[in-house]
Amino acid sequence: MIIEKEKALRIEKISIPDFDKIIYSHLIAVAKEQHGLGQEHGAAVSACIVREDKIIVSAPSAVTGVIIHAEQNVLGYAKKMGIIIEPSDILYTTL
Secondary structure (H helix, E strand, O other): OOOOOOHOOOOOOOOOOHHHHHHHHHHHHHHHHHOOOOOOOHHHHHEEEEEEEEEEEEEEEEEHHHHEEEHHHHHHHHHHHHOOOOOOOOOEOOO
């Protein structure tokens, strides 16, 4: 959705479609399971890939001596699982 600059300044609350709510609830659960929310390292970030309205793979960020961003991690999981990313797939992430 593209919002004109003048209108964007007046928007107080943007409604999130139900499907997006499901995706982001899943992503928060993934991050919380891996890292816990509110811990000092603050790594409450996760990502997933959606294909045809189904989550096909998800992953949290990781700290293994170096920080692996959730987006990098989910692509790595997909590769390990033999999932080929298609142009129509959608990557969702939390920030």
